[in-house]
Amino acid sequence: MRVNRLTAIGAVVLLVAACSSSSTTPTPAATSAAGTPGATSAATTAPSVAAATTITEWDYQSADPQMTQWQKVLDECTASTGITIKRQAIPRDELINKVLLAAQQKQLPNVLRIDNPDLQQVADTGALAPLTDYGVDLSGLYQNLIDAGTYKGKVYGIAPGINGMALFYNKDMFTAAGLKPPTTWAEVTSDAKALTKSGVYGMAFSAPATEEGSWQFEPWLWGAGGDLSKLDSPQAVQALQFWTDLVKSGYTSKSVVQWTQGDVESQFEAGKVAMEQNGVWNLSALEKSKINFGIVPIPQPNGGAAPGPMGGEVLTIPVNPDAAASAAAGKVVNCLLSDKEMAEWATLQAYIPSRQSVAAQAAAADPNMASFVTAAAAERSRTGPPANLGPNYSKVSQPLWTAIQAALSGAKSPQDALTAAQQAASAALAGS
């Protein structure tokens, strides 16, 4: 039924596109040179004048403060490169549909910003151009970021900043209970148990039926020594059993199967959970809040920091017949990846700058950020090694989040849920 609607929309868009392309015949250069710079920059694409180019950019930072923060660096890059950037901020759920329709009509933007685990899938369709073709500078970037952006030996997407997760804990609650932040799984459980009381859960994480669920589970899966290539391994079962026990014992709310990371953060800021697993991007809001919080790495079962998945949205340059626009897109991407813009945006957004030298400066400036920067180098690309799922990541991620939901809600045991997940993943991979 939805598919019908998509094709119907496609047909309508096609008609509109056909009409508009015929009606926007380039206006004579004389009129645009006459003055009113605001009007001309919006109306003409000026194919004849190679120097001043306008490019289009799409991203999913459609809510503030992220929307304004990203606009700020885009504006600065317009100022430094002289390239006008026509931006569209599209809500995340809608972006992929819009991209698909645009791909069908060869109307993709010049710069497209997408979530890093989706990159391989989009690159696999042939819609993207290698960034190195347009002179994008990849020096000094985190290797896991380059892994995530590499498809068949070429880099198609790079993010100006990356993110990761840790355990945020409420210092006041821990002090009052005379507890130390956890360094092992057993301590996570015992701390959560001690801190759970009426109206307060000891621990919270996010496990909705979306990529967020898999993303939040991966540090525990990898920490236990499991891997995405075998979802029903004893290590994977151990990790899911650990989460399930937290929920079953009542130290973690059953509602986590519904909570997004934003919901978890609200619970933590409202003092309704003593400990939360969440991302670095919450730092700027938390530092302004009244919560007295601390940060520890997500532990491995017997201690030591677990490797987490690398997060972040990558900049890509879709294939475009207009070579001048793509070259301009390359310049803009380079500007966004420059030390100055990277540092500024990462600070605004509370992301880890993608260039290690810039990240080191950010760590020196903010001790909370420092613990995330330390963890960043060990983060893994979800599509990269060791499982190397590439464009097939979603075929494993989807059965995984379903299994997590089944175990946490009590529909299946962790073992049964993961056995079914591996079967579903194998079937999906075989069908591809």
Place this chain on the structure above:
Amino acid sequence: MTRVVEGGAAAKAAVPPSKQSRGLPRWRRERIAGLLFLLPALVYVLAFYAYPIAFNVLMSLEKYTLKTFVTGEAPFIGLDNFKHLVNNPEFWPAVVNTVWFTVGSLFFQFTLGLLIALFYQHKFPLNSILRALILVPWLAPVLVSGAIWVRLFDQDTGVINFAIHSLGYQGQISWLTDPHLSLISVLIANIWIGIPFNMVILYGGLQAIPRVLYEAASIDGASAWQRFRYITWPLLRPVSTVVLLLGLVYTLKVFDVIMSITRGGPADTSQTLNTWAYSLAFTNGFDFGLGAVAGDILLVIVFAFGMLYLRYAYRELRETAS
């Protein structure tokens, strides 16, 4: 498409001149005029119904993925998508959920809607104001209602659990996160949304039943139940049938209620064919062919009941005519 329209315009312009009209026999002119009147409807149906449906059926026979959008290539794979879909372990649970969701919604929406409609037959103060208030669930945007239901159902802070607590039950009911309850929860919300529609139409039907029948029955000593059983129920049957058939189609297409309350979760326990089709095509793996097959199945069901309705409506028409 454009050519047809142009041809139509040309023919229209060609008809009025008297020379030509003299040349054409009267029956032919009428036939052409008839076709012209038919044209807008025909174009509309072809462009907005036949084409998308045909495209959907075609898509379900193809390997239509993310790649197709870029390359335009969708290899024909025959019935492979059907096999994959039916063999998917989530298929039968989704079918069973769809059946329960539809049957449950229809039964309770109709029964409660009818009871409320009967209640409003009585004259009492504020009748019309209260009747207007009953429409609120129908008028409120479903996404807003969904967001509110999520809060009502919340196991820790929800009003529903609070009410149950104050009645003396001490356990915590996980409305949205218990795999055995999630479907019931979305069902409750959907029943609430559907009652006004049933109530309004049935109320209209009840108003159309002549009062004199009830008066005559009362004089003959018929009880309230007998009056309902032998007057209201049979005379309301045409309206009931319409309400139920329309309700069936509405319920089969329900998507937003489930998406905004449980997103089909936890672990697909409140997934219906409709929401599942969406997730197959748009959220996991982008297999539009598989999603289209699920769409086909719904299409066949809706089509079958649509035909049933038409046949029924036709029969009613003939009965009233004779």
